[in-house]
Amino acid sequence: MEKMIVRGGNRLVGTVKVDGAKNAVLPIVAATILASKGKTILKNVPVLSDVYTINNVLRNINIDVDFNETERTIELDATGDVSWEAPFEYVSKMRASIVVMGPLLARLGKAKVALPGGCAIGTRPIDLHLKGFEAMGAKIKIENGFVEAYAEKLHGARIYLDFPSVGATQNLMMGAVFAEGTTTLENAAREPEIVDLANFLNRMGARVYGAGTETIRIEGVKELEAVTHSIIPDRIEAGTFMVAAAVTNGDVFIEDAIAEHNKPLVSKLKEMGVIIKEKENGVQVIGPKHLKSTDVKTMPHPGFPTDMQAQMTIAQLVSQGTSTMTETVFENRFMHLEELRRMNANFKIEGQTVLLYGNSEFQGAEVAASDLRAAAALIIAGLVSNGYTRVTNLNHLDRGYYEFDLKLRKLGAEIERVSEKEGNTLSVKELDALFLTK
Numbered sequence: 001m002e003k004m005i006v007r008g009g010n011r012l013v014g015t016v017k018v019d020g021a022k023n024a025v026l027p028i029v030a031a032t033i034l035a036s037k038g039k040t041i042l043k044n045v046p047v048l049s050d051v052y053t054i055n056n057v058l059r060n061i062n063i064d065v066d067f068n069e070t071e072r073t074i075e076l077d078a079t080g081d082v083s084w085e086a087p088f089e090y091v092s093k094m095r096a097s098i099v100v101m102g103p104l105l106a107r108l109g110k111a112k113v114a115l116p117g118g119c120a121i122g123t124r125p126i127d128l129h130l131k132g133f134e135a136m137g138a139k140i141k142i143e144n145g146f147v148e149a150y151a152e153k154l155h156g157a158r159i160y161l162d163f164p165s166v167g168a169t170q171n172l173m174m175g176a177v178f179a180e181g182t183t184t185l186e187n188a189a190r191e192p193e194i195v196d197l198a199n200f201l202n203r204m205g206a207r208v209y210g211a212g213t214e215t216i217r218i219e220g221v222k223e224l225e226a227v228t229h230s231i232i233p234d235r236i237e238a239g240t241f242m243v244a245a246a247v248t249n250g251d252v253f254i255e256d257a258i259a260e261h262n263k264p265l266v267s268k269l270k271e272m273g274v275i276i277k278e279k280e281n282g283v284q285v286i287g288p289k290h291l292k293s294t295d296v297k298t299m300p301h302p303g304f305p306t307d308m309q310a311q312m313t314i315a316q317l318v319s320q321g322t323s324t325m326t327e328t329v330f331e332n333r334f335m336h337l338e339e340l341r342r343m344n345a346n347f348k349i350e351g352q353t354v355l356l357y358g359n360s361e362f363q364g365a366e367v368a369a370s371d372l373r374a375a376a377a378l379i380i381a382g383l384v385s386n387g388y389t390r391v392t393n394l395n396h397l398d399r400g401y402y403e404f405d406l407k408l409r410k411l412g413a414e415i416e417r418v419s420e421k422e423g424n425t426l427s428v429k430e431l432d433a434l435f436l437t438k
């Protein structure tokens with residue numbers, strides 16, 4: 001089994017470059033379904049397992065996809081006969097596959113997509129996506145684990161989202177591009193990835209107005225053409241390195257990080273005593289000797305992102321004093337904390353809120369990641385632990401972080417990705433020798 005083994009204690013110092021945003025590239029790849037003319041070229045694409053998954057979803061519906069990992073580009077050709085079905089095999093691997101529904105329905109007048117189901121962080125229903133399609137005139141059928149949507153021609157509608165769901169906003173925005181008339185999405189999600197998708201669609205010839213605000217208006221057009229587009233930097237990867245620098249008393253320049261996209265995190269880290277300098281091409285983060293405690297609540301953008309919650313709890317646990325973390329976006333996103341108990345973390349979960357008793361002195365242990373941010377958080381905990389921490393279930397990490405170990409190692413962390421056979425784990429002596437030779 002592959003494990004990330006971390007020997008804690010080192011300060012992180014140097015420069016790290018963030019990749020393109022996972023949560024931007026996935027809906028943008030799905031949006032290329034809408035281009036019935038020309039070849040799309042996407043640049044600054046991160047090399048992540050989720051990107052391979054969405055590429056396979058598109059290949060499966062007869063779109064040519066050429067991912068050049070060295071160049072970080074994807075070339076997509078959707079000019080052929082696109083088919084209407086996204087199978088369970090892919091959707092079960094990655095819930096974001098549901099965003100092919102809007103573009104398929106818009107282009108073909110029908111779509112059949114496997115229902116995603118829940119995952120380790122929550123139940124993740126898609127009722128808001130479906131209610132929106134219905135408001136635009138689609139007939140929805142749920143059968144044998146699939147959702148089917150039919151509409152000869154979608155029409156514009158005024159849609160109020162009960163919650164500013166990222167996926168529903170993206171799906172409905174794409175669904176509305178060819179609709180008759182104007183669609184208005186109220187209480188829409190405002191994440192930077194929504195803006196990137198809207199910019200991409202507009203470059204293709206769509207008329208999407210107001211992305212980044214809570215009201216998005218989409219005027220239907222007849223046709224969209226393939227274009228070239230560069231994906232925005234990953235604010236969650238950037239944020240993860242910000243926390244890693246903060247907890248290790250580090251001094252790290254995070255190249256390509258956009259401070260504007262990470263405002264709530266930057267503000268909280270400053271409150272904890274971290275020095276953050278916004279530069280033209282990135283953000284410098286200098287961690288103090290001792291972090292101060294702080295209270296955090298996750299919210300839809302521009303609130304504190306749930307995708308930074310797990311990492312932030314590590315900073316709170318090592319800070320001086322008691323902090324709270326309240327998770328309001330997903331109902332079950334504290335799984336990493338139970339693993340952290342094995343590393344000597346001291347906390348108490350009370351419903352949606354966890355009390356994090358600071359001054360934790362983490363001890364290295366073997367811990368399992370339950371989702372991709374939990375994986376990153378456990379590795380960050382390893383950076384400030386005594387002894388060796390082994391993090392397993394790295395398939396989660398690979399969904400959202402490319403070469404995380406190499407990037408951390410370049411900053412001075414002692415971290416190795418190794419394959420340990422069941423019942424044959426490396427002894428401390430063997431680990432000492434392994435880390436010594438690096």
Ligand SMILES: CC(=O)N[C@H]1[C@@H](OP(=O)(O)OP(=O)(O)OC[C@H]2O[C@@H](n3ccc(=O)[nH]c3=O)[C@H](O)[C@@H]2O)O[C@H](CO)[C@@H](O)[C@@H]1O
Nearest residue numbers: 023096124125126127128129165166167168306307329330
């Ligand atoms: C690929 C991608 O971009 N993933 C992000 C996206 O996920 P995703 O798009 O799945 O997240 P949503 O914003 O849709 O979900 C937020 C909340 O709304 C609920 N909900 C959502 C849709 C719906 O129809 N009904 C409903 O009740 C969900 O169960 C959840 O509790 O936004 C999340 C919230 O910022 C992030 O954590 C994910 O990293």
Ligand SMILES: C=C(OP(=O)(O)O)C(=O)O
Nearest residue numbers: 023095096307372373400
């Ligand atoms: C929850 C996440 O992603 P997804 O919605 O793809 O599961 C995430 O990126 O932290």
